[in-house]
Amino acid sequence: MKFEERVESQQIVYQGPLVQVEKQTVTLPDQTTATREIVRHQPAIAVLMVTADHQMILEKQWRSAVGGLTLEIPAGKVEPGERALQAAVRELNEETRMQAAHLEAVAQFYTSPGFTDELMTLYVATGLTAVNTALPQDADEQIQLEKLPLKTALAQVQAGQIQDAKTVMAIWYWQNHPEIGGQR
Amino acid sequence: MKFEERVESQQIVYQGPLVQVEKQTVTLPDQTTATREIVRHQPAIAVLMVTADHQMILEKQWRSAVGGLTLEIPAGKVEPGERALQAAVRELNEETRMQAAHLEAVAQFYTSPGFTDELMTLYVATGLTAVNTALPQDADEQIQLEKLPLKTALAQVQAGQIQDAKTVMAIWYWQNHPEIGGQR
Numbered sequence: 185m186k187f188e189e190r191v192e193s194q195q196i197v198y199q200g201p202l203v204q205v206e207k208q209t210v211t212l213p214d215q216t217t218a219t220r221e222i223v224r225h226q227p228a229i230a231v232l233m234v235t236a237d238h239q240m241i242l243e244k245q246w247r248s249a250v251g252g253l254t255l256e257i258p259a260g261k262v263e264p265g266e267r268a269l270q271a272a273v274r275e276l277n278e279e280t281r282m283q284a285a286h287l288e289a290v291a292q293f294y295t296s297p298g299f300t301d302e303l304m305t306l307y308v309a310t311g312l313t314a315v316n317t318a319l320p321q322d323a324d325e326q327i328q329l330e331k332l333p334l335k336t337a338l339a340q341v342q343a344g345q346i347q348d349a350k351t352v353m354a355i356w357y358w359q360n361h362p363e364i365g366g367q368r
Numbered sequence: 369m370k371f372e373e374r375v376e377s378q379q380i381v382y383q384g385p386l387v388q389v390e391k392q393t394v395t396l397p398d399q400t401t402a403t404r405e406i407v408r409h410q411p412a413i414a415v416l417m418v419t420a421d422h423q424m425i426l427e428k429q430w431r432s433a434v435g436g437l438t439l440e441i442p443a444g445k446v447e448p449g450e451r452a453l454q455a456a457v458r459e460l461n462e463e464t465r466m467q468a469a470h471l472e473a474v475a476q477f478y479t480s481p482g483f484t485d486e487l488m489t490l491y492v493a494t495g496l497t498a499v500n501t502a503l504p505q506d507a508d509e510q511i512q513l514e515k516l517p518l519k520t521a522l523a524q525v526q527a528g529q530i531q532d533a534k535t536v537m538a539i540w541y542w543q544n545h546p547e548i549g550g551q552r
Binding site for chain 2: 187188191198202205208212225246247251254256259291296301304324328344351352357359360
């Protein structure tokens with residue numbers, strides 16, 4: 185079976201501060217033509233932080249796209265010129281004022297490959313301590329930290345109180361690896 | 369802590385066949401003003417299909433947004449007027465020519481709430497049989513089905529061969545629930 189689509193032409197149809205929309209005309213393997221619409225977005229990182237007392241750190245914040253509050257693991261965009269790991273270290277500092285002795289990438293994935301190229305790396309962070317030097321925070325971001333044990337986090341996914349893909353993923357990963365953060 | 373942002377004005381800045389981009393001017397809890405950019409997308413469904421011989425069904429397809437092939441669980445948009453469960457039944461038929469005796473929603477989540485309102489429901493499907501009446505397929509969608517046992521699927525996530533968020537989620541969910549598809 186042949187899959188590859190050849191891009192015949194492309195144009196940027198929307199350019200915003202956060203996303204760019206691109207339209208492509210492509211030739212399919214059967215030589216017919218189709219149109220593709222792609223939302224370009226910076227790569228991103230997300231971090232499952234597990235404390236020494238076996239709790240995960242979550243952020244309560246307002247999300248315009250959802251029109252309400254969400255509970256999410258710390259996350260953010262990888263800035264131009266930055267590596268994913270650096271972005272993870274920076275976001276932990278900015279959003280939680282913590283640093284991690286161990287920071288390990290456990291998966292990398294496209295958040296919704298049907299329409300966007302956003303590529304996210306999920307890290308697990310343990311050995312958490314307070315940072316010495318706090319980085320400046322985004323002025324328009326209001327974040328409240330919460331801590332939850334695995335059992336409560338699983339119940340909140342089930343109850344629909346946690347409704348963020350990367351956070352659900354992180355919780356299910358943790359469920360599979362209950363040793364994270366030290367022996368129980 | 370106050371979180372709610374008040375929407376002062378909004379306008380559609382891009383309208384395409386798949387997505388719509390909206391710009392909002394919002395007032396933050398501290399009464400300052402900020403701009404929000406939101407990519408509107410139809411809700412979606414995804415289905416972890418587990419066969420009687422304990423394999424998951426995956427689709428190999430070309431994704432323009434990624435510029436390459438991906439391995440993903442069956443998924444698709446919920447069409448206007450359709451319920452999520454109906455969309456799951458329809459997509460299984462269209463993309464895999466199968467129907468499920470048991471179809472259960474296990475989580476609902478925003479795929480990337482930092483910029484889009486796409487809301488996805490993840491189903492688990494078991495008791496799979498061939499459909500009697502095949503629905504028409506999308507003309508511009510080329511799909512090749514694959515079957516993988518859990519162990520191989522986990523190895524492919526680790527190796528970066530499976531790089532789709534909903535598929536990684538589904539595999540980790542399955543790892544937590546190895547009883548899916550019958551006793552081993």
